[in-house]
Amino acid sequence: MASPSRRLQTKPVITCFKSVLLIYTFIFWITGVILLAVGIWGKVSLENYFSLLNEKATNVPFVLIGTGTVIILLGTFGCFATCRASAWMLKLYAMFLTLIFLVELVAAIVGFVFRHEIKNSFKSNYEKALKQYNATRDYRSDAVDKIQNTLRCCGVTNFKDWEDTNYYFEKGFPKSCCKIEDCSPQKDADKVNNEGCFIKVMTIIESEMGVVAGISFGVACFQLIGIFLAYCLSRAITNNQYEIV
Secondary structure, eight states: OOOHHHHHHHHHHHHHHHHHHHHHHHHHHHHHHHHHHHHHHHHHHSHHHHHHHOGGGGGHHHHHHHHHHHHHHHHHHHHHHHHHTOHHHHHHHHHHHHHHHHHHHHHHHHHHHTHHHHHHHHHHHHHHHHHTOOTTOOHHHHHHHHHHHHHTOOSSSBGGGGGGSHHHHHHOSOGGGBSSTTOOOOOOGGGBOOBOHHHHHHHHHHHHHHHHHHHHHHHHHHHHHHHHHHHHHHHHHHHHHHHHO
16 A cells, blocks of 8 residues: 555646646537537538539538537547546547547548549539539539639639630620629620639649648647547556555
């Protein structure tokens, strides 16, 4: 049986680990809320863009919603385990954090390996959306208009891509191609934006890849901290119980 002084030395360590782990779990829980909110927002506001990028990309908001929900539940479990000072629950919490970390690592590797396929998929789907463009503004046509209006571009590689579409033969360039606002569809190339949208979209995506990679790395490192804290607290609690016995 350990001496009372030894147990007194262990208790402050446990209290310190519990406090730090509770702060970590709260931040982790907030991260889940943010992911859930972003997923819902993406489903409501960006579904057209995801569908234009790739048919399977429409599932991205659901992935974010699911991930956010799991993190919220896991964060709640981690808070409960920390407050209860349960060694086996803390080990389970660390195991779940490790599992999420591995899933994120695999997803990052897959995204990096198939990054060129994302470009090809966007280009082919954008070309298809142009050929099927119509004045009734279905979701693909609406996405094309939003991209062209936002980025001040026209067509895939340049404005001439529209000249092979049925819409151009019937009405000319769409309003979203015009350099000025409130212009009517017409065939005057001098009044439309010359640059294509593909290069602009890819430039934006590539410029943001560094930010996304940095955030992903930060989140991964943050989870490693949680794994370390949960394991250390579990170890300290187990050792303290052993010393009492």
